[in-house]
Amino acid sequence: MNIAIVGTGYVGLVSGSCFAEMGINVICVDVNKAKIDALLNGQIPIYEPGLDEIVLRNHREGRLNFTTDLKTCINNVDIVFSAVGTPPDEDGSADLQYVLAVARMFGQNIQKYTILVTKSTVPVGTAKKIKTAIQEELNKRGIEIPFDVASNPEFLKEGAAIKDFMSPDRVVVGVESEKAKELMSKLYRPFLLNNFRVIFTDIPSAEMIKYAANSMLATRISFMNEIANLCELVGADVNMVRKGIGADTRIGNKFLYPGCGYGGSCFPKDVKALIKTAQKNGYSMRVLKAVEEVNECQKTIIFKKLSKHYGASLKGKTIAIWGLAFKPETDDMREATSLITIDRLMKAGCNVRVYDPVAMDECRRRIGNTVEYSTDMYDAALNADALLVLTEWKQFRLPSWRVVMKSMNKAVVIDGRNIYDAEEMKNLGIEYYCIGK
CATH class of the missing domain: 3.40.50.720 (NAD(P)-binding Rossmann-like Domain)
Known part of the structure; x- marks a missing residue:
């Protein structure tokens, strides 16, 4: 054929x-x-x-x-x-x-x-x-x-x-x-x-299936981010909540992981397009509008946690970032949380050092040399006042924390993907922040 x-x-x-x-x-x-x-x-x-x-x-x-x-x-x-x-x-x-x-x-x-x-x-x-x-x-x-x-x-x-x-x-x-x-x-x-x-x-149903599928997944992500943010306020642990609701077969455990916002070429674009399609047909997608609003806000949460930790001014602070792509195993930075975070850090007067296993060239293409590009994950942490983890690449999951701590000015880690154990980080002497705990 x-x-x-x-x-x-x-x-x-x-x-x-x-x-x-x-x-x-x-x-x-x-x-x-x-x-x-x-x-x-x-x-x-x-x-x-x-x-x-x-x-x-x-x-x-x-x-x-x-x-x-x-x-x-x-x-x-x-x-x-x-x-x-x-x-x-x-x-x-x-x-x-x-x-x-x-x-x-x-x-x-x-x-x-x-x-x-x-x-x-x-x-x-x-x-x-x-x-x-x-x-x-x-x-x-x-x-x-x-x-x-x-x-x-x-x-x-x-x-x-x-x-x-x-x-x-x-x-x-x-x-x-x-x-x-x-x-x-x-x-x-x-x-x-x-x-x-x-x-x-039929053809209209096939066209709708794609948008409905991506919008449903985006909705689950934004919903869990809302729950995570509330967990922080009331003293609950979103990881325990996630396991508890995911055990319900009507819900399942897929796409229930809170984080610092979704990005990429599909979810943001398709949610916007479905909202617009509804508007053109005289209908308001109220749930999806909220999904989009929650996600845009969630992309700023890492910067907000950093600002809260350091108080009045971040000017002159050196901030390390692990992960630039919107997700692991790709160099795609479309709608990535890293771009929002870097922009906020630069406006706050920070020195930004970044590392990603495959997205460094894509980052250079997008923002040029406004940040410092590191040779590896440990180089990025050198003399840093905080480490922000934005993409859950496998190589970031089990770093040598002793090496990281010796490299950094201050052992402050803000984990945007909840890949580390809070108790372990506390025992190591690291000031650790994650999502929903």
């Missing part, structure tokens, strides 16, 4: 390489020639564990190829996936210009029945706009060519995307014809053979 995927960002490249791994012939398309040239030369533009190996192997074996021109390959494929970006517009709604550009390109070039499948996260109703854009291009050409549109949202977790794609909880496919369902069933047959769930729905 032959498919094309337009967009070689996170979703497009992971999806393309994994489809190729399942024996499908894939052509990845991107208008960015530099990116395509790099991929053809074996250079992977994003960090994702295991992705390098799978891309290089499938390209070498001829199942995965790259081009800048959809026109050159569209007549040899049965399905075209659209995996381009849908960044938030100024009002929070999803910007669909790239999605509609792919639809127009599709309409300009198809010569036979083909399906255009949207992998990008798009608001409910986008499929209608895509279908209209394709038909307009066919009308300009003065020809009638049958086509279908479909929705196949992705549910990939950064840092575990390969596993998520190859062993999915579920695959959701929105279609509006039996022919499209048959072709998408053929594409996902390797997954059906492994007994993974492929759920077929």
Whole structure:
């Protein structure tokens, strides 16, 4: 089976390489020639564990190829996936210009029945706009060519995307014809053979499932952060609370970990977009508005704890930060708590020293040399007046605290991810702050 995927960002490249791994012939398309040239030369533009190996192997074996021109390959494929970006517009709604550009390109070039499948996260109703854009291009050409549109949202977790794609909880496919369902069933047959769930729905439901899933997870995070903040005020331990409510099978224990706010490319953007979709349809998403408000406030909690500890002024203090990415196993800093924290620290007149296993270059790209970049986690702590832990990388979980304490001016640790034992830290003589205790 032959498919094309337009967009070689996170979703497009992971999806393309994994489809190729399942024996499908894939052509990845991107208008960015530099990116395509790099991929053809074996250079992977994003960090994702295991992705390098799978891309290089499938390209070498001829199942995965790259081009800048959809026109050159569209007549040899049965399905075209659209995996381009849908960044938030100024009002929070999803910007669909790239999605509609792919639809127009599709309409300009198809010569036979083909399906255009949207992998990008798009608001409910986008499929209608895509279908209209394709038909307009066919009308300009003065020809009638049958086509279908479909929705196949992705549910990939950064840092575990390969596993998520190859062993999915579920695959959701929105279609509006039996022919499209048959072709998408053929594409996902390797997954059906492994007994993974492929759920077929109508297209609007498929579009909504993606937003509803991310918004539910964001809601659980913000809810637990609210509970954690109240626990601090009343003397409860949020870790005990989390275990107690997570034992209820109706609730479960996933996404009940309090912290210093969620970030990344999905949750913040999708919550905003769903709120905006509701507004456009005359409805107010009151719960999600609160989720967003809580999260924005939670991103400042580490700075607030530091300010409370040191009192009136932080000017001249050296502050170490462990972790820049919004989560472990990625270099993604979109909407990361670290950016908010660094901004507050710099405005307060602090000297900031940072370390992250993979996101240092991304941080330089975003904020330049406004902070000091350390060679390792212990170098970051050198002469620091406080250590802020913002990302729960595995290598941060069991540091040599004796080394850290000798390096620091003052043994003050503010743990934004609750990865350390408070009693142990107290016994070591470290002034320790976490979330919800």
